[in-house]
Amino acid sequence: MKALILSGGKGTRLRPLTHTGAKQLVPVANKPILWYGIESIVKAGITEIGIIISPETGEEIRRKTGSGEQFGANITYILQDEPLGLAHAVKIGRPFLGDSPFIMYLGDNLIQDDINVFLDKFKNQHLDELILLRSVSNPTAFGVAVVDDKGRVLKLVEKPKNPPSNLALVGVYFFSPAVHQAIDNIQPSPRGELEITDAIQELINTDKIVESVQLQGWWLDTGKKDDLLEANRIILDTNLSIDKAGNIDDKSKISGRVNIKGNTTIINSTIRGPVIIGENCHIENCFIGPYTSIGDKCTLVDADIEHSVLLESAQILEIDQRIVDSLIGGRAKLEMAPQRPKALRFMVGDDSHVELV
Template identity: 50%
Template sequence: MKGLILSGGKGTRLRPLTHTRAKQLVPIGNRANLDYAVDDLSDMGIRDIVVVISPETGTEVQNHLGDGSAYGVNFTYVLQDQPLGLAHAVKTARPHLGEEPFVMYLGDNLLTGGIGHLLEAYHEGETAACILLTEVPNPQSFGVAVLDEQGQISRLIEKPAEYVSPWALVGVYLFTPLIHKVIETLQPSPRGELEITDAIQGLIDWGFTVRSEKVRGWWKDTGKPEDLLDANRLVLSRLERNIAGTVEESELVGEIEIAAGAVVRNSRLRGPISIAAGAVIENAYVGPYTSIGQNAVVKDAEVEYSILMQGAQIRHLSRRLDASILGEEAWMGGRSRKSHSYQVILGDRSSVVVDGE
């Protein structure tokens, strides 16, 4: 069995963060979102993974993942010239998938509980596809599955205008080669795309068995800034205390990860917090659910429930930074410090100066 990770798209909902990076590489818990997808496939024993990339961010994705040796897998990269739908991405990757079953994983999804039960639901020769579902409050934003009284899938609809079902497809699918035959018959949807929901519906219409499994744990579609912060919270909530860096005259409470090479001086930390190598925390307060990236700096400032990416800096802030995301090498500083709050989203290499009150 092979893996297929989709890592294209333009990430318009995450701008300005995605003006300069692939959305799948935005860090969550100080790891790229894409890394978690690779882990889930690898944990299933899948070693050959096809990665679909886009012209805009493909090089960055390849540089991050490499040949796969760091993950214990082998990557093959396929360029999808235009974002013409998930089924089109499968069609593009078909020459590299061959006639084997494969697990398709959207690279900006994040879930716990693993996907091993998806493989357990697959029975060779009996099952054409297995899909993961989860109940959502806003099904109109997703492809949804309508289930009959026995819990079997009766039909699938992409982003329904009216409520038909609370069960959303989460972006992890197990397909047999039969899916390729259906995709060859598809016509573009009103959005101009080849929809994977239409392809799965085609399997059902042709009389093949499509099974569904529910997500075990939680699932996040990390398409918007608030989703990233919530995903970061969920990942950090599973953190275990690990202090490998330097801590001087500081108070640490809760589950805190401080990587080797990071320095914490004269500061108060309330976990869960992840602090990457090379980061410096000095005369500061860092509150729960905060990720501090490599070589980032928090000095004479307070921050909580936030993500600071590699090289980001906050200095001398008069208010606490809360529910914020700072891109790589973004800088935010002020001239005095009080206990209120700021909330910002800064793209890479941005700068903000704020006056005290």
């Protein structure tokens, strides 16, 4: 069994942040989104992993994620020159996949459920395809499935105007090698892409065994700012361990589940968890509210922030109005001019400098 993780694309929904970096490397609870998928796959016993990368961000993903040794895996990087669809990614990954069954995992998705359960069903029932589904309120934005009362998949439609159900395809799929022939038999969609939904429908049309499982836990597609902040909130709620390795002075008050890494200094500040703070940060005269993740080497002075994500080396200086629901890019700098607004909400890309006037 192998795995194919899709980590290409241009990340247009997270711009300007992804003008300078890969969306799959944006951190959730100070860990790149991509790494959660890798860890989940390795936990299921799959160690041969191919990662689809794009020309724009592939080198950054390769540099930060490495050979896979840190995860106990062997990673092969596969370049997709253009984002021509999920099925196209499988097609260019075929030399790596060979005749092995495989799991395909979208690199900007997070799921709570343990994939071992789904993998066992896929293997034990000798399925050609197993898809994961979740009921959603806006099915027009997703690939949608129609299933019978036993979970057998009858029909798939990509982003339908009139959805036949509210069951959306989650970005985790289990395939037998039969999918390669199905992909060879489909044509690009009107938007010019080889759709994975068309390939799965081809499996159905040729009497292959295609079944589904509905997720019990949460599923998060982190392609937009609010989705990423929600993922950060849920991970901090469910996975955060308490650790106060930083240098915390006597005037500071720490409450709730808070994780502070080494060589970080906390001076005269209140931190109310769940909160994670990276290494080599300086936080002084601040309130850090719940559901905030602060990356390594960040500096916050006279700041009030909650339900936000700060990437590495970001700075917030002398802003005494509360910052909420914000995503601040790496090395970005926010500082206050003399006149002060009443409320602040940001999505700031890497290397930005914002002055509030």
